[in-house]
Amino acid sequence: MFGSKRPGSTDAAADMNAVIDGFRGFARYLGGVMGADAYTKYLEHHAAAGQGIPPLTEREFWRDHTDRQDSNPQSRCC
Amino acid sequence: MGIMPHSTQSNLQVDDGIVPDPALPPTGIDPGVADAEDRTWTPAKIALWAAIALLGGVAWFMLAIVRGETVNAIWFVFASVCTYLIGYRFYSKVIERYLTKPNDRRATPAEYKADGKDYVRTDRNVLFGHHFAAIAGAGPLVGPIIAAQMGYLPGTIWIIIGVVLAGAVQDYLVLFFSMRRGGRSLGQMAREELGVIGGTAALVATLLIMVIIVAILALVVVNALGESPWGVFSVGMTIPIALFMGVYLRYLRPGKVMEVSLIGFVLLMAAIIGGGAVAGTEWGAAVFHLDKVTIAWGLIIYGFIAAVLPVWLLLAPRDYLSTFMKIGVIAMLAVAVIVVRPEVTVPAFSEFASRDNGPVLSGSLFPFLFVTIACGALSGFHALIASGTTPKLLEKERQTRFIGYGGMLMESFVAIMALVAAISIDRGLYFAMNAPAALTGGTVETAAQWVNSLGLAGVNITPDFLAETARNVGEQSIVSRTGGAPTLAVGLAHIMQQFIGGTAMMAFWYHFAIMFEALFILTAVDAGTRVARFMLQDSIGNFVPKFKEHSWRPGAWLCTAIMVAAWGAVLLMGVTDPLGGINTLFPLFGIANQLLAAIALSVCMAIAAKRGSFKYLWIVALPLTFAAVVTITASFYKIFSPVPAVGYFANNAAFAKALADGKTSFGTAKTQLAMEAVVRNTMIQGWLSVIFVVLSIIVIITAVLATVKAFRNATRGVPNPNHEDPAVASRIFAPAGVIPTPAERELMAEWEKLPADVRFEKAGQH
Numbered sequence: 001m002f003g004s005k006r007p008g009s010t011d012a013a014a015d016m017n018a019v020i021d022g023f024r025g026f027a028r029y030l031g032g033v034m035g036a037d038a039y040t041k042y043l044e045h046h047a048a049a050g051q052g053i054p055p056l057t058e059r060e061f062w063r064d065h066t067d068r069q070d071s072n073p074q075s076r077c078c
Numbered sequence: 079m080g081i082m083p084h085s086t087q088s089n090l091q092v093d094d095g096i097v098p099d100p101a102l103p104p105t106g107i108d109p110g111v112a113d114a115e116d117r118t119w120t121p122a123k124i125a126l127w128a129a130i131a132l133l134g135g136v137a138w139f140m141l142a143i144v145r146g147e148t149v150n151a152i153w154f155v156f157a158s159v160c161t162y163l164i165g166y167r168f169y170s171k172v173i174e175r176y177l178t179k180p181n182d183r184r185a186t187p188a189e190y191k192a193d194g195k196d197y198v199r200t201d202r203n204v205l206f207g208h209h210f211a212a213i214a215g216a217g218p219l220v221g222p223i224i225a226a227q228m229g230y231l232p233g234t235i236w237i238i239i240g241v242v243l244a245g246a247v248q249d250y251l252v253l254f255f256s257m258r259r260g261g262r263s264l265g266q267m268a269r270e271e272l273g274v275i276g277g278t279a280a281l282v283a284t285l286l287i288m289v290i291i292v293a294i295l296a297l298v299v300v301n302a303l304g305e306s307p308w309g310v311f312s313v314g315m316t317i318p319i320a321l322f323m324g325v326y327l328r329y330l331r332p333g334k335v336m337e338v339s340l341i342g343f344v345l346l347m348a349a350i351i352g353g354g355a356v357a358g359t360e361w362g363a364a365v366f367h368l369d370k371v372t373i374a375w376g377l378i379i380y381g382f383i384a385a386v387l388p389v390w391l392l393l394a395p396r397d398y399l400s401t402f403m404k405i406g407v408i409a410m411l412a413v414a415v416i417v418v419r420p421e422v423t424v425p426a427f428s429e430f431a432s433r434d435n436g437p438v439l440s441g442s443l444f445p446f447l448f449v450t451i452a453c454g455a456l457s458g459f460h461a462l463i464a465s466g467t468t469p470k471l472l473e474k475e476r477q478t479r480f481i482g483y484g485g486m487l488m489e490s491f492v493a494i495m496a497l498v499a500a501i502s503i504d505r506g507l508y509f510a511m512n513a514p515a516a517l518t519g520g521t522v523e524t525a526a527q528w529v530n531s532l533g534l535a536g537v538n539i540t541p542d543f544l545a546e547t548a549r550n551v552g553e554q555s556i557v558s559r560t561g562g563a564p565t566l567a568v569g570l571a572h573i574m575q576q577f578i579g580g581t582a583m584m585a586f587w588y589h590f591a592i593m594f595e596a597l598f599i600l601t602a603v604d605a606g607t608r609v610a611r612f613m614l615q616d617s618i619g620n621f622v623p624k625f626k627e628h629s630w631r632p633g634a635w636l637c638t639a640i641m642v643a644a645w646g647a648v649l650l651m652g653v654t655d656p657l658g659g660i661n662t663l664f665p666l667f668g669i670a671n672q673l674l675a676a677i678a679l680s681v682c683m684a685i686a687a688k689r690g691s692f693k694y695l696w697i698v699a700l701p702l703t704f705a706a707v708v709t710i711t712a713s714f715y716k717i718f719s720p721v722p723a724v725g726y727f728a729n730n731a732a733f734a735k736a737l738a739d740g741k742t743s744f745g746t747a748k749t750q751l752a753m754e755a756v757v758r759n760t761m762i763q764g765w766l767s768v769i770f771v772v773l774s775i776i777v778i779i780t781a782v783l784a785t786v787k788a789f790r791n792a793t794r795g796v797p798n799p800n801h802e803d804p805a806v807a808s809r810i811f812a813p814a815g816v817i818p819t820p821a822e823r824e825l826m827a828e829w830e831k832l833p834a835d836v837r838f839e840k841a842g843q844h
Contacts, residue, residue, distance in 0.1 A: 032200070035335065036333075073605060077217065
């Protein structure tokens with residue numbers, strides 16, 4: 001994940017790539033913590049479960065996602 | 079279900095009634111191999127742990143024994159981190175081996191109930207962050223600061239030792255037991271394990287405790303924003319920012335959570351900077367200069383609207399913002415403390431450690447220090463999170479130790495950092511900020527005079543110093559800014575300005591700190607109101623079934639109104655309290671939180687007993703006994719103490735007598751109206767203490783009875799009822815901790831070799 005050297009690239013470019021990869025990794029981690037990848041995970045689950053019906057679109061999924069929280073609140077601690 | 083007798087595969091050798099798919103590699107590390115890995119001590123490993131132990135020992139020595147004129151903050155970091163590492167590596171493994179006994183061959187709810195929405199397998203490191211963001215808020219930033227009155231050492235010891243032996247144990251056990259029950263809530267588990275009486279008492283106690291916790295968190299915000307135009311403006315701006323984010327996510331770009339959080343963050347920074355400019359103008363200072371009662375009413379009205387609005391509009395976007403800030407702020411706080419390494423001049427034990435009439439918190443060190451610091455050492459509220467979302471996201475059973483125990487250690491570290499930030503400011507300033515206006519008189523002159531008259535070693539402040547500090551942080555006054563949040567903000571500004579920006583940036587850092595504390599608290603207030611409303615609806619629904627329909631508007635609105643009215647009343651009581659508010663109510667917050675912990679630990683003890691782990695039941699009994707003794711003693715002091723500053727009813731009697739004698743002012747209450755308020759408030763607070771302690775004692779007794787019954791059954795060979803979901807064979811593997819062990823790596827490689835169509839897809843990222 002962290003900066004594998006690409007063929008033909010100079011060391012400086014590789015370092016730059018490493019920084020970019022590191023930053024992307026961190027952004028992806030933060031996104032995971034905040035639940036930004038919920039739709040991707042839903043699609044993965046849908047594909048694996050193979051229910052034979054088309055998955056919700058991104059817009060439909062997020063609508064459903066927050067609407068379900070209306071009747072399913074999550075505690076936040078102090 | 080049986081075991082395949084002919085199989086030689088290592089993961090089929092355990093007789094746990096699970097039949098794994100023979101086409102798959104083992105779904106868990108062979109217990110024998112894991113054991114051998116734990117018990118093999120290579121020289122490098124020995125050297126590492128010896129170094130950790132040595133460093134921790136030296137740090138504790140510096141804090142507890144040497145305690146020179148000043149102590150460097152870095153020793154707090156070393157003492158805490160080394161103790162956490164040892165607790166995590168050794169004590170939590172004892173709990174794992176003898177009490178929880180996780181079995182990775184068994185599927186977690188996220189696997190056998192997978193629905194792509196609520197039950198979703200989540201990478202352990204991501205889930206760690208997620209769980210941490212849900213448990214940590216403003217609590218660990220407030221309690222340690224108030225307790226700093228007694229000196230740094232009592233609080234430090236309790237935060238660090240308490241978390242290892244109590245707080246983290248509770249979080250871990252609740253998470254594990256809830257996971258085994260498909261993610262059932264604490265209330266449901268209490269009902270199943272303790273029966274109707276214990277379960278009902280637990281439910282009512284939880285509901286009341288949530289009201290108190292929300293009210294006192296709201297009080298912290300009100301105290302931080304009162305008479306602060308800058309704070310009111312920038313915190314107020316979070317509402318339109320959140321609304322914008324909500325609309326953006328719903329209609330403009332659904333699902334772009336990171337994008338909208340970044341936009342929200344930039345707007346938030348703009349609101350903080352803009353707040354300074356607005357507060358600097360005449361009209362801005364006039365419009366946003368609000369007294370505490372007005373802010374409290376604003377918060378109550380806001381609380382009701384926020385709880386009935388759809389989640390997508392306000393709650394969800396603000397939650398994103400809050401999580402985003404939480405991770406950033408806590409990392410920033412830790413980095414700043416480590417880089418700046420401030421010198422601490424507060425003594426290990428202050429003059430107030432051995433007295434029960436401290437100006438910031440009244441009552442003796444035992445038990446009141448232990449209830450003042452709840453979050454960070456032992457927080458019952460976590461049991462609601464650990465039996466909520468997190469167990470539905472776990473990938474493997476053995477990860478509960480990392481997420482549950484490790485997550486709580488992280489919160490404890492936040493509490494230590496907050497303590498360091500607060501005690502790095504001048505001691506005189508600390509008392510001027512945290513004592514109620516009734517003592518300081520409210521002006522810089524009277525405050526300086528009062529602080530100097532306390533006769534504290536090395537404390538001598540001038541009115542100019544107080545005025546200058548207020549100017550530096552962009553406030554009109556910092557005298558009697560009680561509640562902990564402003565003190566932390568000054569401490570953070572003091573540390574951060576040495577790191578970035580110098581004195582010119584102090585006002586920004588101060589309001590940045592106020593902003594994130596307010597953000598955390600408002601999120602907790604909204605979510606707490608909503609959760610409490612549903613609990614109330616379900617409870618009333620047992621008698622009037624219509625209330626169980628969550629979409630039934632009149633029911634939802636009525637229950638929301640009841641909950642908001644309940645915490646709003648306590649909040650107003652705190653704001654208008656002539657005795658100072660936070661110092662009379664904060665003990666109630668801690669007591670409530672720890673009583674909830676006692677309830678959670680009681681449920682865990684009953685479950686552990688039914689699983690037959692009698693020999694190691696002390697692991698649960700120890701923190702349970704401690705929490706019970708501390709909270710029940712504290713409650714008894716609050717109920718029966720003849721000292722008016724400590725006992726609610728003693729205070730009530732004193733003021734009632736003064737009124738009857740026809741006095742027009744008594745103690746810190748300067749009018750008859752104020753005296754009547756004290757009589758009313760102390761009566762309510764007293765009865766709340768009585769109700770809490772009675773309910774908790776009922777729960778603890780029912781848990782002890784359940785434990786005894788489980789023991790009798792076990793000795794007679796009668797099987798104890800097991801409320802776990804039936805075991806299902808797992809079809810995946812993932813490591814248990816941050817860094818995979820060699821055996822785990824070997825197994826991961828085996829899984830990698832599996833053709834993609836046979837393998838379950840990976841959870842999130844690895």
